[in-house]
Amino acid sequence: MSPEEFRRYGKQVVDWIADYLSTIESYPVGARTRPGEVRAALPAHPPEQGEPYEKVLEDVSRVIMPGITHWQHPSFFAFFPSNASGPAILGDLLSSGLGVQGLVWAASPASTELETVVVDWLAELLGLPARFRTDSTGGGVIQDSASSSALVALLAALHRTSGGEIRAGGITRRYTLYVSSQTHSALEKAARITGIGADNVRVVDVDPLTLAMDPGHLRSLVTEDIAAGAVPAMVCATVGTTSTTAIDPVAAIGPVCAEHGIWLHIDAAYAGVAAICPELRWINDGVAEYADSYATNPHKWLLTNFDCGVLWVADREAVTGALSIMPEFLRNQASDSGEVIDYRDWQVPLGRRFRALKLWSVIRWYGAEGLRQHLRTMVSLGDEFAALVSADPDFEVRPHHPFGLVCFRPLWTDEETMALLERLNDSGELYLSHTRVAGRVFLRMAIGAPSVTSDHIAKAWATIRRISRDMRPA
Amino acid sequence: MSPEEFRRYGKQVVDWIADYLSTIESYPVGARTRPGEVRAALPAHPPEQGEPYEKVLEDVSRVIMPGITHWQHPSFFAFFPSNASGPAILGDLLSSGLGVQGLVWAASPASTELETVVVDWLAELLGLPARFRTDSTGGGVIQDSASSSALVALLAALHRTSGGEIRAGGITRRYTLYVSSQTHSALEKAARITGIGADNVRVVDVDPLTLAMDPGHLRSLVTEDIAAGAVPAMVCATVGTTSTTAIDPVAAIGPVCAEHGIWLHIDAAYAGVAAICPELRWINDGVAEYADSYATNPHKWLLTNFDCGVLWVADREAVTGALSIMPEFLRNQASDSGEVIDYRDWQVPLGRRFRALKLWSVIRWYGAEGLRQHLRTMVSLGDEFAALVSADPDFEVRPHHPFGLVCFRPLWTDEETMALLERLNDSGELYLSHTRVAGRVFLRMAIGAPSVTSDHIAKAWATIRRISRDMRPA
Numbered sequence: 046m047s048p049e050e051f052r053r054y055g056k057q058v059v060d061w062i063a064d065y066l067s068t069i070e071s072y073p074v075g076a077r078t079r080p081g082e083v084r085a086a087l088p089a090h091p092p093e094q095g096e097p098y099e100k101v102l103e104d105v106s107r108v109i110m111p112g113i114t115h116w117q118h119p120s121f122f123a124f125f126p127s128n129a130s131g132p133a134i135l136g137d138l139l140s141s142g143l144g145v146q147g148l149v150w151a152a153s154p155a156s157t158e159l160e161t162v163v164v165d166w167l168a169e170l171l172g173l174p175a176r177f178r179t180d181s182t183g184g185g186v187i188q189d190s191a192s193s194s195a196l197v198a199l200l201a202a203l204h205r206t207s208g209g210e211i212r213a214g215g216i217t218r219r220y221t222l223y224v225s226s227q228t229h230s231a232l233e234k235a236a237r238i239t240g241i242g243a244d245n246v247r248v249v250d251v252d253p254l255t256l257a258m259d260p261g262h263l264r265s266l267v268t269e270d271i272a273a274g275a276v277p278a279m280v281c282a283t284v285g286t287t288s289t290t291a292i293d294p295v296a297a298i299g300p301v302c303a304e305h306g307i308w309l310h311i312d313a314a315y316a317g318v319a320a321i322c323p324e325l326r327w328i329n330d331g332v333a334e335y336a337d338s339y340a341t342n343p344h345k346w347l348l349t350n351f352d353c354g355v356l357w358v359a360d361r362e363a364v365t366g367a368l369s370i371m372p373e374f375l376r377n378q379a380s381d382s383g384e385v386i387d388y389r390d391w392q393v394p395l396g397r398r399f400r401a402l403k404l405w406s407v408i409r410w411y412g413a414e415g416l417r418q419h420l421r422t423m424v425s426l427g428d429e430f431a432a433l434v435s436a437d438p439d440f441e442v443r444p445h446h447p448f449g450l451v452c453f454r455p456l457w458t459d460e461e462t463m464a465l466l467e468r469l470n471d472s473g474e475l476y477l478s479h480t481r482v483a484g485r486v487f488l489r490m491a492i493g494a495p496s497v498t499s500d501h502i503a504k505a506w507a508t509i510r511r512i513s514r515d516m517r518p519a
Numbered sequence: 520m521s522p523e524e525f526r527r528y529g530k531q532v533v534d535w536i537a538d539y540l541s542t543i544e545s546y547p548v549g550a551r552t553r554p555g556e557v558r559a560a561l562p563a564h565p566p567e568q569g570e571p572y573e574k575v576l577e578d579v580s581r582v583i584m585p586g587i588t589h590w591q592h593p594s595f596f597a598f599f600p601s602n603a604s605g606p607a608i609l610g611d612l613l614s615s616g617l618g619v620q621g622l623v624w625a626a627s628p629a630s631t632e633l634e635t636v637v638v639d640w641l642a643e644l645l646g647l648p649a650r651f652r653t654d655s656t657g658g659g660v661i662q663d664s665a666s667s668s669a670l671v672a673l674l675a676a677l678h679r680t681s682g683g684e685i686r687a688g689g690i691t692r693r694y695t696l697y698v699s700s701q702t703h704s705a706l707e708k709a710a711r712i713t714g715i716g717a718d719n720v721r722v723v724d725v726d727p728l729t730l731a732m733d734p735g736h737l738r739s740l741v742t743e744d745i746a747a748g749a750v751p752a753m754v755c756a757t758v759g760t761t762s763t764t765a766i767d768p769v770a771a772i773g774p775v776c777a778e779h780g781i782w783l784h785i786d787a788a789y790a791g792v793a794a795i796c797p798e799l800r801w802i803n804d805g806v807a808e809y810a811d812s813y814a815t816n817p818h819k820w821l822l823t824n825f826d827c828g829v830l831w832v833a834d835r836e837a838v839t840g841a842l843s844i845m846p847e848f849l850r851n852q853a854s855d856s857g858e859v860i861d862y863r864d865w866q867v868p869l870g871r872r873f874r875a876l877k878l879w880s881v882i883r884w885y886g887a888e889g890l891r892q893h894l895r896t897m898v899s900l901g902d903e904f905a906a907l908v909s910a911d912p913d914f915e916v917r918p919h920h921p922f923g924l925v926c927f928r929p930l931w932t933d934e935e936t937m938a939l940l941e942r943l944n945d946s947g948e949l950y951l952s953h954t955r956v957a958g959r960v961f962l963r964m965a966i967g968a969p970s971v972t973s974d975h976i977a978k979a980w981a982t983i984r985r986i987s988r989d990m991r992p993a
Contacts, residue, residue, distance in 0.1 A: 046605025046884060048541035055533030058609050062616030063526035076628050080858045083632035091640035095886035098606060101879070105613060109876075112629025117618045124626070124848070127870065129618035131520025132572060135532050137615045139579060141824050142536030144591045144603035152598070154550050155586025158557035166565035189663060190868035200712060215716025216690040230844040231869060237841070238674060238867065240714020242689025287848060344870070350615050351870055367711070372704040373955045374598070374761060374963070378941075384554045393712065393867060394664035395705060396601065396818070396825055402583075405575070410520060412569035467852075481847040489848070 046098075054098045061102060062134070069118050069496075073473025076114045083112040114476060119497040120505060123478035125287070125315045126449070126493025129350035132410035136403030137350060147397045150385035151377040157386055160187055160401035163408065164355055167343070170413055171320040174333040177357035179386065185357040186391040187400045191314035192231035193393060194340035194356035195281065197364060199235045201338070202279035202308030204367035205360070212366070216240040220278040221270050225249045225258040225293065227286040229312060241278070253483065255445060256291035258282060264301045271305070279308040284328050285316020288480040289443055289487075290450045292316075292328055299335025308337045308363075314354070316448050317341025319424075322417050325447065337363075346449065346493050348419060349407045353400055356391075365390040419495060423449035426492045426502050433506045439513070443482065449492040452480065455513055459486040465513055474508045520572075528572045535576060536608070543592050543970075547947025550588045557586040588950065593971040594979060597952035599761070599789045600923070600967025603824035606884035610877030611824060621871045624859035625851040631860055634661055634875035637882065638829055641817070644887055645794040648807040651831035653860065659831040660865040661874045665788035666705035667867060668814035668830035669755065671838060673709045675812065676753035676782030678841035679834070686841070690714040694752040695744050699723045699732040699767065701760040703786060715752070727957065729919060730765035732756060738775045745779070753782040758802050759790025762954040763917055763961075764924045766790075766802055773809025782811045782837075788828070790922050791815025793898075796891050799921065811837075820923065820967050822893060823881045827874055830865075839864040893969060897923035900966045900976050907980045913987070917956065923966040926954065929987055933960040939987055948982045 046054070086108045116127050147156030164185025165178050176183045188194045203211050203220060210217075220241050224232045226248055236246045247270065250262040267277050280302050282293040295311060302309040311317075311332055318341050319325040332339060338358045343349035358364050369390035371380070379385045389395050411419065427449045434440045434453045443452040454462055463479065463486055470476050478489050490505070520528070560582045590601050621630030638659025639652050650657050662668045677685050677694060684691075694715050698706045700722055710720045721744065724736040741751050754776050756767035769785060776783040785791075785806055792815050793799040806813060812832045817823035832838050843864035845854070853859045863869050885893065901923045908914045908927045917926040928936050937953065937960055944950050952963050964979070 048537045048605075051540065051605035051608070052533060052537035054605065054609055055537065055612070056530050058612050058616075059526060059529035059533060062612070063522045063529065065616060066525065067522035078628045080624070080628070080853060080856075081632070083629045084636055087633070087636045091644055091882050092886045093888055095889045096883050098609065098880075098884060101606070101610075101883050105876075109629045109633065112627070112632060113617060113619055114625075114627040116620055116627070124620070127618065127620050129615060131522075131525035131528065132575070134525070134612070134615040134618075135528055135572065136575075138529070138532050138536070138608070138612050141603060141608040141611045142532075142539060143587060144601065144608075144824050145587055146590055146598070146601050146825065150554070151588075153586070153588040153590070154552045154554070155557045155583045158555070158586060159561070159583065162558055162561045170565055190870045192868045192870075196712075196867060211714070211716065212711055213716055213718045215693075215710075215719060216714035217716075219689075230846040234842065234844055234867075236689075237686055238670075238713065240685070240690035242685065242687055242691075244687045245689060287846070350618050351620065351872055352868075368708065370704040370708055372761070374952055376953075379554060382554075393670060393708075394666045394826075396664050396666075398825055402579075406572075408565050409570050409575050410572060412566045414567055415569045478848055479850075 057102065066117065069115055072115050072118065074115055074118045074120050074476040075470045075473060076112050077473070078112040083108060117494060119494045119501045120475040121494060122490045122492060122505065123476045125345045125491050127344060127351055128348050128493055128495060130348035130407060130495055132406040133349045133403045136406030140399040140402045143399060145399055147399055148389040148395050149375055149377065149380055149387040151379045156399045156401065157388055159405060160388065161386060163401050163404045164357065166408055167355060168357060171317065172326050172329065173339060173357060176359040177339065182361065183357060183359040184361050184386065185355050186388055188354045188356050188392060189352040190354045191229070191312060191340050191342050192234060194354050195231050195310065195312060196235040196238060197356060197392060198308070198310040198338040199239055199279050200367040201358060201363035203239060205308060205363045206276055206278045209366055219245060219275040221245045221247050221275045222278055223247050223249055223263055223266065223280040225251045227251055227256050227288055227291050228281055228283055229287050229314065232281050256286065256289055258293040258298060260294060260297035260301060263298060267301060267305055277305060277307045279310055281310045281312055284311055284313035285448060289452050289482060290316055290446065290448050295335060296331030299331045303335060309335050311336045311339040313339060313341045315342065315345045318343060318347040319420055319448055321413065322420055343404055343407070346420070347407065347416065348411065348495060349404050353404055423492050426497060426499065427451050429499060430490055430492070430502050430506065443487060451490045452482065452487040453490065454485065454487045462486045462488065465516060468512050468516065469509060472508060472512060475505045531576065540591065543589055546589050546592065548589055548592045548594050548950040549944045549947060550586050551947070552586040557582060591968060593968045593975045594949040595968060596964045596966060596979065597950045599819045599965050601819060601825055602822050602967055602969060604822035604881060604969055606880035607823045607877045610880030614873040614876045617873060619873055621873055622863040622869050623849055623851065623854055623861040625853045630873045630875065631862055633879060634862065635860060637875050637878045638831065640882055641829060642831060645791065646800050646803065647813060647831060650833040651813065656835065657831060657833040658835050658860065659829050660862055662828045662830050662866060663826040664828045665786060665814050665816050666708060668828050669705050669784065669786060670709040670712060671830060671866060672784040672812040673713055673753050674841040675832060675837035677713060679782060679837045680750055680752045683840055693719060693749040695719045695721050695749045696752055697721050697723055697737055697740065697754040699725045701725055701730050701762055701765050702755055702757055703761050703788065706755050730760065730763055732767040732772060734768060734771035734775060737772060741775060741779055751779060751781045753784055755784045755786055758785055758787035759922060763926050763956060764790055764920065764922050769809060770805030773805045777809060783809050785810045785813040787813060787815045789816065789819045792817060792821040793894055793922055795887065796894055817878055817881070820894070821881065821890065822885065822969060823878050827878055897966050900971060900973065901925050903973060904964055904966070904976050904980065917961060925964045926956065926961040927964065928959065928961045936960045936962065939990060942986050942990065943983060946982060946986060949979045
């Protein structure tokens with residue numbers, strides 16, 4: 046495709062996306078397709094001859110769109126938001142157009158350096174401690190996800206705990222990882238990937254009301270494990286759990302880690318960005334004093350399209366100690382000088398996209414004030430929704446919803462609640478997901494799309510009431 | 520940013536990229552920036568108020584571009600190609616615009632189903648065996664890189680070898696991984712990440728001329744390790760090594776693996792796509808009979824912008840056994856039914872972009888014939904370059920260059936060759952990288968940009984001759 050063809054088709058695709066975004070509310074939020082339906086509508090064999098790009102666009106509209114659940118729809122409230130925004134898409138497009146690799150600094154220096162700037166900007170916006178800055182002993186790096194951030198943190202923790210022995214010798218003793226029942230499954234996955242094993246993931250009790258990790262129980266598990274000969278490698282505290290956005294007490298967990306030299310990782314995948322608002326900065330109490338690493342995903346709630354998760358560490362040498370290898374074909378003067386960051390040693394893959402462009406675009410387009418306004422609007426819409434549901438005696442709302450997620454349920458059996466969820470999602474009017482708290486099914490209303498307004502919240506509640514009344518008339 | 524603002528700015532960005540691609544030859548290929556220069560030119564603090572997108576584009580041109588090494592430049596010959604193309608960029612743009620997550624089938628069914636279609640298409644184009652198709656017991660999945668593909672393959676191998684015990688218990692005995700001295704460093708990285716440890720990566724001898732793995736030595740290492748109580752977990756054979764595109768003899772390695780039940784992974788990151796051309800399909804001799812997994816990266820040599828690496832496995836249950844976890848918030852009827860693929864269980868991260876769109880765009884725009892023509896042109900340009908260098912008595916060319924990579928050196932000391940490399944890259948006229956073969960430094964000329972022609976090859980050789988003559992007059 047020549048540059049001029051790209052210019053022509055590129056503008057068609059931009060129009061296609063602008064049209065999509067301006068008519069997105071005309072689509073049912075959730076796809077109504079059955080397994081295999083999209084596949085069956087596509088040719089079984091690849092084309093022998095090339096086709097004009099118009100055909101691809103036609104098939105996107107005809108075959109792909111009916112199988113799309115619209116994550117950017119203002120009435121998409123499932124999982125956590127994964128919101129794109131105009132400037133993010135444009136930053137990503139620039140990255141695709143430049144097509145550079147930032148595996149080592151020398152491979153395209155601006156890619157690495159812009160990344161160090163934007164992760165330092167974000168650290169400043171969040172009020173993270175100076176040791177997490179790239180101009181200190183630590184630094185930040187863009188990962189594809191909080192799962193990968195947790196994996197890298199655990200690898201760094203194992204490296205430090207083993208005094209680097211694990212690098213050559215592998216896992217030769219029992220290492221333990223501490224989570225709560227509310228911690229994201231990515232931590233168990235990381236324990237399995239690193240060879241620690243799921244049995245050595247120790248599940249700390251939570252407060253039954255707040256669902257926050259119990260530091261006293263953490264202390265007793267750690268003591269017990271050390272007495273049994275295990276080596277505690279890492280504690281993961283969560284700021285804003287996936288299930289209900291519960292917040293683990295980092296300020297009380299930290300001293301347990303400090304006492305035993307255990308790496309403290311903070312998984313703030315969704316909620317961490319809220320600290321851009323000074324009135325929400327309390328969520329990070331204890332982080333400045335105790336955390337070894339901190340992860341939050343601008344691709345969830347900060348208007349930056351996937352993938353853009355940021356991991357900060359206080360000691361970059363633990364990360365590079367765990368992950369660096371220097372094959373001959375990558376040797377270069379800049380790396381040898383030690384003056385530069387080579388981000389391939391901060392992640393699992395070798396290659397890397399120029400993802401800093403999209404985060405930079407977002408921060409510049411919105412500015413700190415624009416980002417704060419977005420987050421505050423979402424929190425306030427969450428409060429609006431919670432107030433609506435609370436006023437209905439047939440529903441229960443979970444307390445503690447400091448962010449954009451509200452968990453609620455009809456006062457029904459779990460089976461009935463799941464049937465309601467299915468009916469709601471089948472309606473096409475909104476899309477929700479669910480969780481289980483103390484054995485009970487709750488529905489999750491996660492608000493984050495930049496286009497969502499009070500009207501969408503009111504409409505969502507009206508739909509929920511209408512469909513629930515249909516299912517169980519008063 | 521409203522859809523209408525996006526429409527306007529989007530077209531500006533498309534124009535910016537089209538202009539960039541049509542004037543790319545006016546840039547020096549390699550960045551001439553010093554460490555810290557780009558960072559110093561950017562504001563130390565994030566903006567408090569938003570800025571118009573024009574400002575971002577201005578800064579891309581003013582601050583970022585001088586720090587860019589132009590991987591899409593037709594005279595970029597370093598590392599391996601990492602080529603974008605118009606349809607790939609457009610597919611990626613559609614993915615950003617839709618902004619859907621394909622973590623489980625139910626989250627946006629078309630994302631998973633289009634991926635199954637395109638990886639099956641690619642398997643067909645490459646002539647891979649039926650057991651690698653997603654409509655069999657195995658299947659393909661798009662990963663971010665061959666490093667991640669190797670890691671996932673190793674996790675699957677460990678799962679199978681341990682009878683699933685590793686999942687809960689972790690690494691509790693000595694597992695070994697077999698590579699050659701020419702294998703990519705990603706394999707050692709995977710061994711460290713999985714807790715096997717670098718010391719348990721066994722390095723098999725290579726043929727001194729072809730640099731291909733010696734199956735006899737593999738067999739003796741395996742026998743020795745088993746006798747010493749180790750469990751051989753995986754052999755990685757490479758089709759097209761990073762250093763020189765050497766090809767390990769899969770047909771002779773396979774029987775050793777089969778005899779001992781060892782997982783055989785094929786790392787064909789760069790060269791694998793060449794099998795689209797029937798005359799190059801011999802590179803996969805033995806794959807159909809013996810391979811458990813196969814990885815190749817369309818983002819290297821197949822005109823699809825990073826990231827797009829494809830991993831196929833013959834037994835998907837080994838992969839999902841190693842990586843699946845089902846937290847409550849992801850439970851859904853489709854997953855419970857077992858009728859669908861949930862790709863989050865085939866990779867490290869949970870979230871995933873709709874990357875199938877770009878590979879689909881590429882295959883449709885070029886068609887099988889267009890892709891073959893691209894690959895054949897690159898191979899033929901490699902031959903042209905090798906002929907030019909061979910004709911010069913002051914240079915040596917490595918034999919065996921079946922793809923687009925030619926390794927060569929002036930008949931100088933290694934220090935002088937490295938000095939030549941530096942002078943060449945500083946010239947801005949081309950960009951090369953280097954490797955070391957049997958202790959000697961060779962320069963690597965990797966040809967892959969869709970815009971490269973005979974003229975660029977002739978010009979590159981003229982530059983190399985001119986600068987080498989300047990350094991050592993005859």
